[in-house]
Amino acid sequence: MIAVRKLVKRFGLKAVLRGLDFEVAPGEFVALLGPNGAGKTTFLRILASLTRPTLGEVRIGGYRLPHQAAAVRRLLGVVSHQPLLYGDLTAEENLVFFARMYDLPEPHRRIAEVLDLVGLASRRRDLVRTFSRGMQQRLAIGRAVLHDPSVMLFDEPHTGLDQDACTMLDTVLRDVAARGRTVVMTSHDLARAGDLATRFDVLSGGVVCASVQRSQVQPDDLLAFYRRALEDARLSKTASQGAVV
Amino acid sequence: MRAFWRALWAIVWKDLAAEVRSRELLSSMLVFALLVILVFDFALVLDVKARHSVTAGVLWVTFAFAGTLGLNRSMAQEKDRGCMDGLLLAPVDRSAIYFGKAIGNLFFMFIVEAVVLPVYSLLYNTNLFKPGLLLVVLLGSVGYVAVGTLLSAMAVQTRTRDVLLPILLFPLVIPVLIAAVNASTAFLQGWELAEISPWINLLLGYDVIFIAGAFMVFDYIVEE
Numbered sequence: 001m002i003a004v005r006k007l008v009k010r011f012g013l014k015a016v017l018r019g020l021d022f023e024v025a026p027g028e029f030v031a032l033l034g035p036n037g038a039g040k041t042t043f044l045r046i047l048a049s050l051t052r053p054t055l056g057e058v059r060i061g062g063y064r065l066p067h068q069a070a071a072v073r074r075l076l077g078v079v080s081h082q083p084l085l086y087g088d089l090t091a092e093e094n095l096v097f098f099a100r101m102y103d104l105p106e107p108h109r110r111i112a113e114v115l116d117l118v119g120l121a122s123r124r125r126d127l128v129r130t131f132s133r134g135m136q137q138r139l140a141i142g143r144a145v146l147h148d149p150s151v152m153l154f155d156e157p158h159t160g161l162d163q164d165a166c167t168m169l170d171t172v173l174r175d176v177a178a179r180g181r182t183v184v185m186t187s188h189d190l191a192r193a194g195d196l197a198t199r200f201d202v203l204s205g206g207v208v209c210a211s212v213q214r215s216q217v218q219p220d221d222l223l224a225f226y227r228r229a230l231e232d233a234r235l236s237k238t239a240s241q242g243a244v245v
Numbered sequence: 246m247r248a249f250w251r252a253l254w255a256i257v258w259k260d261l262a263a264e265v266r267s268r269e270l271l272s273s274m275l276v277f278a279l280l281v282i283l284v285f286d287f288a289l290v291l292d293v294k295a296r297h298s299v300t301a302g303v304l305w306v307t308f309a310f311a312g313t314l315g316l317n318r319s320m321a322q323e324k325d326r327g328c329m330d331g332l333l334l335a336p337v338d339r340s341a342i343y344f345g346k347a348i349g350n351l352f353f354m355f356i357v358e359a360v361v362l363p364v365y366s367l368l369y370n371t372n373l374f375k376p377g378l379l380l381v382v383l384l385g386s387v388g389y390v391a392v393g394t395l396l397s398a399m400a401v402q403t404r405t406r407d408v409l410l411p412i413l414l415f416p417l418v419i420p421v422l423i424a425a426v427n428a429s430t431a432f433l434q435g436w437e438l439a440e441i442s443p444w445i446n447l448l449l450g451y452d453v454i455f456i457a458g459a460f461m462v463f464d465y466i467v468e469e
Contacts, residue, residue, distance in 0.1 A: 050333055052468055066468075073336040082327030084334075088263040100255035101335035103248040127266070143331070 001026045001151060001182040002047065007056035009042055016042045018206035019056070024199075026150075029183040031197035033190065033226055038203045040186040044155045047184065048078045060151060074102075077144035077152045077181075081159035083136040084143065087129030091120055091139050094128055095146060102147040110146060118142040118172055134165025141172050152176060154185035158192060170196065194222045202229040209233040252337040256345025260319065261352065270318045274357045278311035279364060286368050296369055301429035304373075305385065305422055307361055308354070312389055313411050315353050319346065320397040321406065329401075333467060343463040347394040354386045377432035377441070384448040385425035388455060392417050395459040399466050424448045 004022040008015065016039040024030050034040050045051040046058060049069040058065040061075045078084075085094050092111060099107035115121040118138040128136060137157060144152065154173070158166050173196055177183050187193040193200065194214075200222065202210040210229030217225050264270055285303045289296045323329040323346075332342050362382075366373045393414055400409040428444035430436075 048330075048334060050330055050468065070336045070338070073334055076334065078330070078334055080327060080330070082330070084327045084331035086259065086263055086322075086328060087326065088266040089259065093259075093262060097255055097259045098331070098335070100258075101252050101332070101337065103251050103337075 001028075001061060002184065003057075003059045004047075005057040007043070007046065007058060008054045009039070009046060009051070010054045016206055017046075017053075017056075020203075020207050022201070022208055024182055024184060026182055027180050029177050029196060029198045030185070031193035031200050032184060032186045032203055033188075033193060033200060034186075034203035035230065036188075039206050040203055041155055043203065044078075044080075044153050044184065044186055048076060048153055049073055074147070075150050077147070077149035078155070079137070079140050079144045079152070079157050080155040081157065083128070083140040085128050085136060085139060088127065090125050090127055091115065091131070091142075092124040094139065095143060098143050098146055104147060110148075114142040114146055117145070117175065119168070132165070134161050134168060137161060137165070137169055138172055141169070141176065145176055150181055152181050152183045154183065154187075156186055156188065158187065158189055166192065190222050190226060191219075194219045200225070202226060202233075204230055204233040205237055209236075248337050249341045252335060252341040253345045253348070256332070256342060257348050257352070260346070260349035263322065264353070270315055270322075271353055271356060273318065274311045274315045274353060275360055277314055278307050278357050278361050281307045281310055282361065282365055282368060297371065300365075300369065300371055300373075300433055301426045304361070304365060304429065305426050307365075308358060308382075308386065309389065309415070309418065309422060311357050311361075312350075312354055312386075312393060313414060315357070316350055316390075316393040316397040316414075317400075317407055317410050319350050319353070320394075320401040324401045324406075329467065339464040339467060340460045342467070343394060343398070343459055346398070347390055347459075350394055351386060351390045354390055358382055358386065371433070373433075375432055378429055381425055381428040381432060381445070381448070384445065384452060385421055385428075388421040388425075388448060388452045389418055391452060391455040391459055392421075395455075395463060395466065398463065420447065420451055424451070 002022065002024040004020060007017050007020040009017040020043065032040050042051060046053050047060065049065055049072055052066050060072045063071040065072055089097065095111045095114060096107060099111060104110055115124050118141055120135060120139055120142065123135070128139065131139065157169060161169060170192065177196070185193065185197065198214050200212050200217070201208045209232065212225055282303070289299065323332065333339065362373045396413045397410055400406045400413060403409055424444045424447040428441055428448065431441040431444065
């Protein structure tokens with residue numbers, strides 16, 4: 001569903017992604033883990049067609065980025081730590097707006113379904129700026145699934161949420177993933193990622209340095225796997241720098 | 246093409262609906278515009294002749310300053326909650342986003358002008374309701390908003406967006422302001438059509454060139 005080859009992204013002289021390879025099969029839920037500054041958000045923004053890659057090939061659903069970006073966008077639903085919603089519109093108005101942007105054929109039926117899915121049907125006529133952070137994030141998921149995308153990209157969706165809101169968000173995320181969608185989620189929260197994902201990739205130094213299936217690692221061992229992957233990446237970087245010197 | 250128009254009008258509808266609720270953008274533009282007129286009124290109170298000769302200049306300075314406030318605010322609303330990303334994720338030609346925002350901005354500009362013109366007429370005892378002048382206001386506003394919407398999309402991505410927009414915008418809209426001030430003065434003072442038409446042609450040319458230019462480059466400006 002997603003195929004990335006030798007992806008490079010530079011901001012000026014600074015290379016954030018350095019020849020990243022990444023592949024996701026249809027229906028997989030991949031958690032992309034990594035320290036701050038590893039390039040997770042940049043990578044997700046490239047997949048979302050919000051940032052142009054410097055070099056390399058990105059294909060989603062068979063379409064190439066950035067040349068077939070409009071076709072890719074129709075396949076994508078994106079949730080980030082910002083809600084991407086208008087505070088001065090109601091929940092329903094926000095969804096009506098995005099339904100028009102996606103040119104949905106029966107928007108009102110779909111909007112009612114989505115509001116039920118994220119548990120906000122009773123607050124449909126309330127302004128989004130009156131919503132708690134957790135409610136805004138649930139509505140953001142509603143916005144992202146409105147056009148029934150086959151690929152979901154979540155960029156640290158739990159950021160700024162309290163424990164109850166995180167639990168509620170996890171329920172919605174599981175429901176979204178259970179409908180056969182391909183999901184890529186960046187996260188710092190290993191416990192939550194371990195609970196949701198079917199595969200764990202570690203991003204460090206601008207490349208995917210380790211990858212493991214959920215069946216190959218016990219939930220309790222995920223932290224050890226993550227630390228080992230980062231340590232191996234650090235040692236390999238040191239060794240390559242030594243070889244250059 | 247249907248998706249393009251649908252997205253374009255969705256953005257216009259969204260901007261108007263949000264403004265009806267918040268009244269942030271229009272109120273700041275209107276208050277600022279009226280204050281500018283009052284300041285000029287006090288500054289020019291002693292010289293009646295000067296008041297008449299600078300009418301067009303005062304009007305266009307007022308529109309330009311109030312317009313900058315509106316352009317900044319309109320694009321800042323898109324950036325504040327990451328809404329611009331929401332727009333860019335839609336599977337439509339990104340020029341629909343540009344034209345949607347530009348039409349919304351133009352609508353707010355027209356409202357400000359619809360308030361400023363009668364207030365100015367009253368304060369300065371000048372009849373501004375002449376069809377020729379209204380045509381100049383229309384053409385000048387289109388050119389100003391065409392460039393302003395493009396540059397505000399660029400400026401909003403920086404930390405210094407409030408300062409950056411006027412710095413980028415005013416040098417680029419100098420041709421519009423010169424042509425608009427001259428054409429407005431010409432209509433107010435009853436010049437011959439042959440003397441007015443070069444300024445109208447300049448406004449028309451500017452509008453066409455900058456709308457076409459914005460259509461071509463907007464995608465590159467909003468994408469990192």
